[in-house]
Amino acid sequence: MHIPSTPSHSKTFPAFTSVMAMTCLIASFTLLFVNVSLADGKISQRVDGCVVMNASQAHTNESRLEWEFELKHPGTFTVQVVSSIHVSDVESPVTVELDNQTLRHDWKKVYLIEDGLVWEHDQSLELTPTRRHTISIADGDSIESIRLVPTGYVQSKILISSESYFDDWIQMHQSPEKQAALAWLKEARFGMFIHWGVYSEAAGSWKNTRIEKGQGPKVAEWIMNAFKIPRKEYRAFAERFNPAPSFAVNIARLAKDTGMRYLVITAKHHDGFALFDSAHSEFDITDSTLYDGDLIKELYDACRAEGIEFGIYYSHGNDWNEGGDGNYANVKARNDRIGVPTKEQGKNLWDPSPNTHADYLNDKAYPQITELIKRLPELRIIWFDGEGLITEKQAFEFYRLVYQLNPSILVNRRIGYDFGDYVDAGDNKTPTENQLAAKHFETCGTANHSWGFKAHDHHWKSSNELLRNFVDIVSKGGNYLLNIGPDGKGRVPEPCVKSFEKMGEWVKTNSDAIFGTQRWTTFSEGVDRVKNSPSKPTEFWFSAKDAKVYAMSLVPGESVVRVLSLNQSTGRITQLRLLGSDQELKWTQTNQALEIDFTGVETSENGYAIEAVLEDD
Structure with a gap:
């Protein structure tokens, strides 16, 4: 259905354009580890671990452009070159030498940003901080910049934005409010992730067929995509969704009993259904279900009562009910012209709503984020997801909107284009020692093989296996966001509860080793890296x-x-x-x-x- 620019509810909301027109007032302060030229002409490393060298910072050595840089954070890096779009038809944009060694192997075109076309070298490089490094290019007339990106970012498909956006973003990220919030997150260490929605009613099956027989990811919350369920048919799940009133208190207590310090719940997943009362969509808990209440506000209040900090997950790039085709057709047409591959990224291409993706952002996504921030004054985290094909400008607007409304709210990296306040390595993935980023990291993980409730998934991880993940993360200085998938009534499967309670006993006994700690000089010893080893x-x-x-x-x-x-x-x-x-x-x-x-x-x-x-x- 078409989403009107003016909501049909009696509730009102000021036009988003007026919110975006607000001036962002930020106190001036010294920026740490920003990519700048040092007094001696060298380039330093950014707060995200990247080194970005633009053409104007280079000096000429015969026919080559040359830069010198230093690293504060060593590791494995991937070289990227940003070129003018008009050279998109060549096989290689430049010849690059790093520390007098020519980079061989292949270059590939990976994505487009406002600064130009991003090319990526297919060979990772191990670099140390013990020396100054030199990088140079020949035939650099069409080059806008050259970038060293942590390989962990590349493997996690984190796109790096244009420099102008980074310059604006870093001022907000380095604000006192954001840094105080990050200090809290680093001490909190352990959180609960909750995937819950009308897909929980489906329980991992559609018309007696398990999701494993469908397309794409085999996790329960993707069932609409897996079976290409039409929007109208999918809404029937909402008509059956009627959680038990005690869900909020029960889940908040489970989080506390497990030793968790914060909680993040899916306020809106890719299917577009909102667990809260929204003026900007009728596909929400109030208008589409029998439930009388606002699930997000109820859980927020229950968590506050238990001393658990609260965050929300929001799928901003994907909305299978009201997000059109996710801008797929436009992006594919543009990418085809310059030879950049385009993946579907989980977009609704089987029954897209008639509105444009830009309409969805302006009429639903931005306004719903505003609703949530205003309704939840002590909100700690907005965990964005499904960024896929949104532009760097759109991703930046989400970050700026959150900052303007409450600068103390943290935003994760899946907002897009490296605009997150912290990072993750991907679902159920913890970075290796040489993948650790300059930014703080969080690992999100499942208790079985699905995020949402899947009735036939009984592969529950033991408390020891969950603890093994946790201590590995703690030793590397990160956070563990451990997921539960309640059923349609809001009940957590009993095997999951038992594992969590045993885990909680260990966490509470050994809390001094977990909360408020940092990495030591040695992360671990004698650890068997074979998966599921005892x-x-x-x-x-x-x-x-x-x-x-x-x-x-x-x-x-x-x-x-x-x-x-x-x-x-x-x-x-x-x-x-x-x-x-x-x-x-x-x-x-x-x-x-x-x-x-x-x-x-x-x-x-x-x-x-x-x-x-x-x-x-």
Whole structure:
């Protein structure tokens, strides 16, 4: 159906254009790690870990353009070149040398931004911070800039915006409000993700056929896309969606019992259904279901009562009911002209609404974000998703809108074009040590094989497996956003509840090793990287806080345990304690290891954590 620019409800909302016309008033301050020319002409690294060198910053060496740069954050990088669009018909835009070595292999055209056409080299490069690096290009007349992008970003399909947008974004991102919010997130460490909507009524099947027989992702919330369900037919799920009134209190308590500090719920997923009362769509909890209330506001209030901070997920790029074709036809026509591949990105090409995607953004998406921020004054996070084919200008407008309405709200990277305040490596993915970005990271993960409720998915992860994910994330300084998928009534499957409760016992006992900690010099030792391998007594994950180092184990302490990374070369240990216990530990620190005798000491079936206090230098 067509979404009118003026809502049919009695509620009113000022035109979005007037909101976007507001002047963003930001106090001036020094920008840290912004990509600028240093006093000696070198280029520094940006806050997102990228190094961006534009043509005006280069100096000429015979027929080559040359830049020098330094790295504060080493790692693996991918070289990108931004060229004028008129060179899109060539096989390679330039010849590039990095530290006097020619980059061979192939270049490919990957995407278009306002600065030009982005080409990407197919070979990753390991770079260190211990030296100044030089990069140069020949035949650079058509080149706008050359960029070094963390390879983890490329693997996660994070697009990098034009420089003008970055310059405006960094001022908002570096504001005192945003930095205070980021400090909170880094300490919070552990959150609950909730995928819930009318798709929960389908429970992973359509007309007695499981989603595994459909197209695309096999997760339950994609069922409309998997079976290409027409919009009118899909709305029948909403007519049956009538959650139990106790859902909010029950879920908030589960989050608290699991040791979680914050919660993020799908206010609107790709299907376009809003779990809240919206003036900008009739496909919402108030107008399309029998439920009498606002599910988002009720859960917000329940979380506040339990001391759980609150965030919402919002699919801004995808809306299968009211988002047209997601701008697919326009983007494909443009990309075909310049030879850039176009993927469907989960767009509704089977039964698109007649309005344009731009109409959807202006009449529904931007206004609904405004509704949520105004209705939830203590909102902590907006977790965007489905960015797919939106433009960098549109992604930037979402970020700016959120900032103007409440500068303390954090935004994740899936808003698009690297405009997030923090990053993730993808669903159920934790970055490896050489993929860690300059920005803070969060891993979102499932408790089984689906995000939304799938009645036939009984592959529940054990509490030990979930803890294994968690301590790995904590050791790398990140956050864990662990998902539940309630059924249509709002009930969480019992096996999931039991795993969460056992996990919560460990988290609460060992909270000192988790919350408010940072990465230590060593992330882990003895860890078996084989997926689903059982935990072993030789495996430890580490975190740190001031002079304290924490070693986390996921098996009960038995006999003598050796922690190699806490040998005497690390520093002299002055105190050692078992977290959550007043039992005395017998221990010795040698040149080879810290040796702890657990004889007669009781620990959990899911392991333990120890706190070692190191002598001040």
